Amino acid sequence: MKGLLIKDLKILAKQKKFFIFVLLLMVVMSFSMEDVSFSATYSVLIISMLTLTTISYDEMNGGMLFLLSLPANRKTYVKEKYVFAMLNLMFAAVLAFAFGYVASMVKQTDIAVADFAASVMIVLVAVGMALALAIPVDLKYGAEKGRMIVIGVLAGFLVIAVAVYKAISALFHIDVVAELTKVLARIESKALLATLLTGGPLVALLLVLYVSYLVSNRIMMKKEF
Amino acid sequence: MxxxxxxxxxxxxxxxxxxxxxxxxxxxxxxxxxxxxxxxxxxxxxxxxxxxxxxxxxxxxxxxxxxxxxxxxxxxxxxxxxxxxxxxxxxxxxxxxxxxxxxxxxxxxxxxxxxxxxxxxxxxxxxxxxxxxxxxxxxxxxxxxxxxxxxxxxxxxxxxxxxxxxxxxxxxxxxxxxxxxxxxxxxxxxxxxxxxxxxxxxxxxxxxxxxxxLLSEYGVLKVTEEQYESIDKEYIMATTKEKFGYLCMTNRKDFYQENYPQVAIEKGNIDDLIMMMGKGGRK
Missing domain, CATH: 3.40.50.300 (P-loop containing nucleotide triphosphate hydrolases)
Incomplete structure (x- = not known):
């Protein structure tokens, strides 16, 4: 496991140009826009996706044959990939916060910490969920095909979600978002509300990642190379 | 093991x-x-x-x-x-x-x-x-x-x-x-x-x-059609047809050396084995 983690970190370290590009993009975006949270959350999105980049490098040139001939079995490989994905998500979040902090200092604007944290967290959870879908799909169909499938599924999901939302609004004449906001507004304790809003999605993400891990394990155990 | x-x-x-x-x-x-x-x-x-x-x-x-x-x-x-x-x-x-x-x-x-x-x-x-x-x-x-x-x-x-x-x-x-x-x-x-x-x-x-x-006992017999008809094929493992007659792979070179001194026998090697025992060549 440790060996595989070092391998993935080394792959990340080889993406120097990519990181410089992301950093430049963040700087440019945060200065051209009022709000620094957009560039920060955007970086979370693309850095987290690097987990998938490591899968595509693993697959290249018979890389999986090589890795599985080392003292690492299929289970260790899957476990490591999820550990790495979570570490990478955390790294992206820390980077986003650090960047947000520095940018607000430089621009001498106050950022609403709670809002900033919320937007980073929303993206983090969303990207984590997307990874939970993408990792097993990539392992099953290969990174190239997997990417297309994941984009397709996510787009489909978005279309369906919007359609369901509109259908409910039209049929029952209620706005789901407004109703939910009302329900949440009834919670009087601010602390409870904050815990619900941050803890809830994080717990959901961990659950989804765990299910995804189990699925990936099954896929890898069945796969022939 | x-x-x-x-x-x-x-x-x-x-x-x-x-x-x-x-x-x-x-x-x-x-x-x-x-x-x-x-x-x-x-x-x-x-x-x-x-x-x-x-x-x-x-x-x-x-x-x-x-x-x-x-x-x-x-x-x-x-x-x-x-x-x-x-x-x-x-x-x-x-x-x-x-x-x-x-x-x-x-x-x-x-x-x-x-x-x-x-x-x-x-x-x-x-x-x-x-x-x-x-x-x-x-x-x-x-x-x-x-x-x-x-x-x-x-x-x-x-x-x-x-x-x-x-x-x-x-x-x-x-x-x-x-x-x-x-x-x-x-x-x-x-x-x-x-x-x-x-x-x-x-x-x-x-x-x-x-x-x-393999190197000492295996060999390749080069035989004409008449010779092929006459030899004992018990230790022949594979045969291929050639212009001059047949090439036969044996795992008992000595047997043929003793009993058929007129037959040309070459020392066997792995390449011959692969060529003759691979697809099509086998008896």
């Missing part, structure tokens, strides 16, 4: 593997056969990269399904198709291998890279075929493995490099506790290295023989 395959079967529709073989301590066992004969399928089965439909595989005295990653530290593997990440340099691979194998020797790894002209700082994608092949073997040899599994390790190497590699393998075998399973399409590599040789054709092991026996 370090490795044992018993009736390992894998069906791919048109092709079916049905392989039994053994690799013993202190021995170098060769696996020969034409392309597509089942060599790689055998190697992949041994490494658990594919699942056989039936049969048993034992490694280090354990069922393959019970072999742990710790057990796999005793294994050094080179597969033709398998490669480390192309972005990496030999230097990048060092901490990865060090974390994988408790008995990894940094000194040996760095020393061998230097000895065989493998640059530490150059990414693998810029390596020549020969350098890649050498590097794979260095990786397999740097952690005191008990068993080496080498699928075509000499592919892409020139004569000088092949000799170097075979010397590396001979050095490795100085420890009697070790063993090698090796395949190669360059039969002279195997003739000088292996203690015994398995020949695989169409997924099946058709010959298993000690290399010495």
């Amino acid at each position: 370090l490795l044992k395959l018993e009736n390992v079967k894998k069906n791919y529709g048109k092709f079916e593997l049905d392989c039994s073989l053994e690799v013993r301590k202190g021995q170098v066992t060769g696996l020969v056969g034409r392309n597509g004969a089942g060599k790689s399928t055998t190697f992949k089965s041994v490494l658990g990269l594919i699942y056989p439909d039936s049969g048993n595989i034992e490694m280090f005295g354990k069922k393959l399904s019970e072999v742990t990653p710790e057990d796999k530290e005793q294994l050094g593997v080179v597969l033709t198709e398998a490669n480390a990440c192309e972005l990496f340099t030999a230097k990048d691979m060092l901490p990865v291998l060090k974390a994988m194998y408790k008995s990894f020797s940094e000194q040996e790894y760095v020393g061998k890279c230097k000895q065989y002209d493998i640059p530490m700082e150059k990414p693998l994608k810029e390596f020549s075929t020969g350098m890649k092949a050498k590097f794979k073997i260095i990786m397999a040899l740097s952690h005191d493995a008990k068993l080496l599994i080498l699928d075509e390790p000499t592919a892409g190497l020139d004569v000088v490099m092949r000799t170097e590699l075979l010397d590396m393998l001979r050095d490795y075998m100085e420890d009697e506790e070790r063993a090698i399973l090796i395949s190669s399409h360059i039969s002279t590599d195997l003739e000088g290295l292996c203690d015994d040789i398995y020949m695989i054709s169409d997924g099946k092991i058709i010959i298993h023989e000690e290399t010495d026996v």
